[in-house]
Amino acid sequence: GAVVSQHPSWVICKSGTSVKIECRSLDFQATTMFWYRQFPKQSLMLMATSNEGSKATYEQGVEKDKFLINHASLTLSTLTVTSAHPEDSSFYICSALNRVYGYTFGSGTRLTVV
Amino acid sequence: DQQVKQNSPSLSVQEGRISILNCDYTNSMFDYFLWYKKYPAEGPTFLISISSIKDKNEDGRFTVFLNKSAKHLSLHIVPSQPGDSAVYFCAGRIGGSQGNLIFGKGTKLSVKP
Numbered sequence: 068g069a070v071v072s073q074h075p076s077w078v079i080c081k082s083g084t085s086v087k088i089e090c091r092s093l094d095f096q097a098t099t100m101f102w103y104r105q106f107p108k109q110s111l112m113l114m115a116t117s118n119e120g121s122k123a124t125y126e127q128g129v130e131k132d133k134f135l136i137n138h139a140s141l142t143l144s145t146l147t148v149t150s151a152h153p154e155d156s157s158f159y160i161c162s163a164l165n166r167v168y169g170y171t172f173g174s175g176t177r178l179t180v181v
Numbered sequence: 182d183q184q185v186k187q188n189s190p191s192l193s194v195q196e197g198r199i200s201i202l203n204c205d206y207t208n209s210m211f212d213y214f215l216w217y218k219k220y221p222a223e224g225p226t227f228l229i230s231i232s233s234i235k236d237k238n239e240d241g242r243f244t245v246f247l248n249k250s251a252k253h254l255s256l257h258i259v260p261s262q263p264g265d266s267a268v269y270f271c272a273g274r275i276g277g278s279q280g281n282l283i284f285g286k287g288t289k290l291s292v293k294p
Contacts (some may be wrong), residue, residue, distance in 0.1 A: 073224070099279055110270065110284040111225070133277070162225050162282075170282060172224030177282070 069095050071163045073173025080151055080180055088146045088176045090161030097163035101170075104133075105158040115142055127177035151180040184208045185273050187285035196294050200258040204271030204285055207252065211273030215282065216245060216256045217267045228269075229256070261292045 070093040080086050090100060099118050111113040115136050117123040123136035133155075135147040144163075148155055159177040186205045194200045204214070212233050217225035231238040231245045231254065238245050256264055262283045268289045272282040 071224070076222075103279055103284075106275070108286070110185070110286040111282075113281055113283070116281055158222075162224075164279065166278065169227065169230075172217075174224045175222060177222060 068164075069165060069168035069171040071161065071171045072171040073161055073176060075176060076174060078179070080178070082152055082180055083150055085147055085149045086151055086178060088148075088159055088178075090144045090146070090163065090173050091163070092142045092171070093161040095163075095165045095168055095171075097144075097165055098141070099164040100138060100144040101162040102136060102144075102146050102166070102177075103160045103162065105160060105175075109159060113148075148159040148178065151178070153180045156180045182207075183285075184211075184283050185271055185285040187269075187271055187288050189288050190281060190286070191291070193288040193291045193293065194261045196263055196292055197260045200261045200265065200290055200292065201254075202256040202258075202269050202271070202288050202290065204254045204256075206254075206273050208275065208283070209252075210275050211283075212280075213274040214245070214247065214254050214278065215271045215272045215274065216243075217272060217284075218265075219270060219287070221268075225270055231252055258290075261290075263292050263294050265291050266290055 072091045102114045107147045115125045117138040125131045138144045161173040215230040216228040219225045247254045268287040270287045271285040
């Protein structure tokens with residue numbers, strides 16, 4: 068079946084530093100990748116949609132300069148949280164879309180900014 | 182404005198009984214609905230989906246019903262097993278086959294032995 072690898076699974080960083088989260092489809096090519104953010108007891112909120120080789124489309128209220136998305140290939144997308152602050156602490160999840168497998172989610176990254 | 186609503190944050194069911202998880206939506210543009218199961222600190226796992234032109238889809242112990250006029254769908258799990266204990270998310274797809282998913286807040290299901 069389809070597998071999406073997301074790394075790291077958890078990260079603690081100091082306020083003001085940047086953190087990169089990687090999302091990789093292991094055995095299929097993803098036409099589109101999605102990045103979500105989940106607060107405790109809340110739904111997964113879509114942050115942005117990215118297609119390989121083009122700029123990401125950000126949802127309203129999501130700062131594109133803060134959450135940098137790079138979709139370098141059909142199997143890899145990265146989310147970089149720049150100049151992280153404690154309010155950026157959250158659970159970030161990626162999803163890769165493929166016509167055969169549908170939406171496959173990564174295991175998520177718990178980001179804690181101290 | 183929540184487009185997908187799961188009004189019950191939690192549900193407790195006895196093993197062997199039926200679990201019914203409910204979901205309401207407001208956006209008529211959803212063309213597919215999907216149910217996901219999620220454990221803490223993990224990504225969602227796909228369970229079952231239904232096209233907006235159908236009213237029922239069944240897969241083993243899981244059945245999803247769609248009432249389009251009421252903008253309501255439900256996931257039935259029967260018989261419920263302790264391993265079904267998890268958070269269940271309902272999602273609507275918008276934008277066609279390349280579109281994105283809009284999620285509800287989830288319902289935590291506890292199946293007691």
